[in-house]
Amino acid sequence: MPLSWAEARETAWRAGYEARGAAAELPFDAAAGSALAAPLAAASDLPAFPTSAVDAWAVAGEGPWRITGAASLAGSVPAPMGPGEAVKIATGAQVPEGCEGLIRLEHAEIDGESVTGPAEREWRETGEEAKAGEELLPTGTPISAPVIGLAAAAGHATLPAHPRPSARMVVFGDELLTSGVSREGRVRDSLGPMVPHMLDAAGARVAAEVLGPVADTLDEHVAALRTATAEADLTCTTGGTMVGPVDHLHAALKAVGADYVVNTVSVRPGFPMLLARTAEGRFIAGLPGNPQSAVIAVVTLVVPLLAGLRGLPLPGLRSITLAEHVPGRGPATHLALVDGNGNRLAHHGSAMLRGLANAAGFAVVEPESEAHAGRRVPLATVPGVAS
Template sequence: MAIDWVEARETAWRAGFESRPAHGHASFGEAIGSALAAPLRSASDLPAFPTSAVDGWAVAGPGPWTIDGEILAGSVPGPIDAGQAVKIATGAQVPAGCEGIIRLENAHVDGTAVSGETAREWREAGEEARAGEELLAEGTPITAPVVGLAAAAGYSSLDAYRRPLTSLVIFGDELLTSGVSREGRVRDSLGPMVPHLLDAAGGMATGTIGPVADTLDDHVEALRSALDSADVVCTTGGTMVGPVDHLHAALKAVDASYVLNTVSVRPGFPMLLARTPNGRFIAGLPGNPQSAVIAVVTIVAPLLAGLRGLPLPPLRETVLAEDVPGRGESTHLALVDPTGRRIAHHGSAMLRGLASAAGFALIAPGTAAKAGQRVPLVPVPGVSA
């Protein structure tokens, strides 16, 4: 029986979170997009020593001051005495004895003397953080600024949940990998697209297998090959029970059990999520391109978040610019542009509308939405701003 869309997201996320691998030290590149598995603490005072906030002159005692030397960033200065002025660069260590800094643009130089208004134009040692102080809590998403903070705090790696390895298996004799659709066969769009969606959702794509022939043996062989190197395998097509839909039988052959099997959503029907005995996941995406993307945002993105120790990705909001119909007892995910207007070319087999969309407006089961109504917006990994 198909489950509710909201429940499907939560189920997929929970399955990932409960199966997240043991954490460990990961390079910044491996950790970014994941979550801290332990609090980030400063390895030293930040700054580690007083640093100038401006280009100027470090001075001591009353002025005017006699110019005597220069301090560049990266050097260790000696102390200065009363009446002495030392030119100092932004970021350079402030010398002992310094009582003020004259900004370069406010300084008046007359031969070997300098005068001007002074101020405490420097950052004190430990002003941002003291050694051992908690900078970020466990579970914090690792973004580019988090990596920068970790580097400034003295680290070269992070205690983190690594990004899951993903693989894509394309099913279908009817698919072409080059040229235009012809002679009853269609150009595959999911093979070039889905790995980028998986990367944007926090995975690390390892490769694509296929198109795979429409036989059970070929399906089983492809699944086993993908599962050898990936934590999450996404498949395209075969989620129905037609004469050449072998995914369900292939799942049985690799001893996978269903986490969820079909979700009550349109477009996007049917999709599934299964787990192997060794804790690897198989996400079955429909063969229609837009439906496949909806399966990614419904089950794969939440699953990848859970595997990285992150919370369920939040939904955004949009204000609809026009009425949007419901889809009976199913959740309706309707493509809308940044103004909340429904996009044309929104059929499940179409990508033209998706290419310019802000995301999917969520219309709850048994309802329709009116212009001016605020509704949840489901973002597309790597697409929605």
């Protein structure tokens, strides 16, 4: 029995989350895009010492103040100040011991060797943002660029996170060409060049070499799956998800000892997608051979799976207001290509990519319903596609 589209997303995510690898302290580049596997705490006070918020004169005691000493610059420890003294200080520099106020340069009046003006406490106090040991972010926080910046400022060089899962692409089909134009009954493969970029954008560490095209025999399918799953946490295959005369994927899955996590989804286009898992815990995502259907399988199964494997929550859906009517597809969820203005795109057949190349994503029309112009509906985006 096919799973509903929503249930398939949840099932794929849950399978990934339960199979996520052990967390480790990872360099920032490796941790980016995952989730914190432990709380992030400040390794020191933040800031670690009082720092000027402005370019100014640092002054001590009563004015007017006598200009003395070298300027206090970022990256150095200034000499202590005595009453009646003034030294220049740069934004971000450590405030000298004994300083009682800062006069902004633009507010200062210089008379020979003395300076006057309104003095304020315009500096960040030690620990103003966080005290040493204070929790900054909880477990499960997605590791974004600002999170990495905060971690660095707080004294860290690594973050506790689940590593990027490795992925391998396997392309099935005697009919596929890897160069030139379609000819003599054979067609140019579009999924081998396209899908790895989507996997990378969705958080996988993708092997550069695509395996295939693999010949349409059971032995070759089995050999390809064994090669790929020996190396990768996730293997994505293209084609063979039905039960036609050269569709060997299901038999190959049985031969390598893989069990189904999801076997077909009630969605149009793209329903003959699948997700399986080997006894060793490696995942195999079977994408339909039609390009748009394959992308829908990536959106439905692979993106949630990779999120789970990295300790992230199930990816949320955006929303969009439709500019025109989008029909339903009976008991199946309809994923309809739309542009950023909510217009349904032409060239939206499951074998076509022209519409997808101009799309903001797929408008989600629930089973047994339709969506009229002006209605706001969920939008499933495609990894690697700018929105």
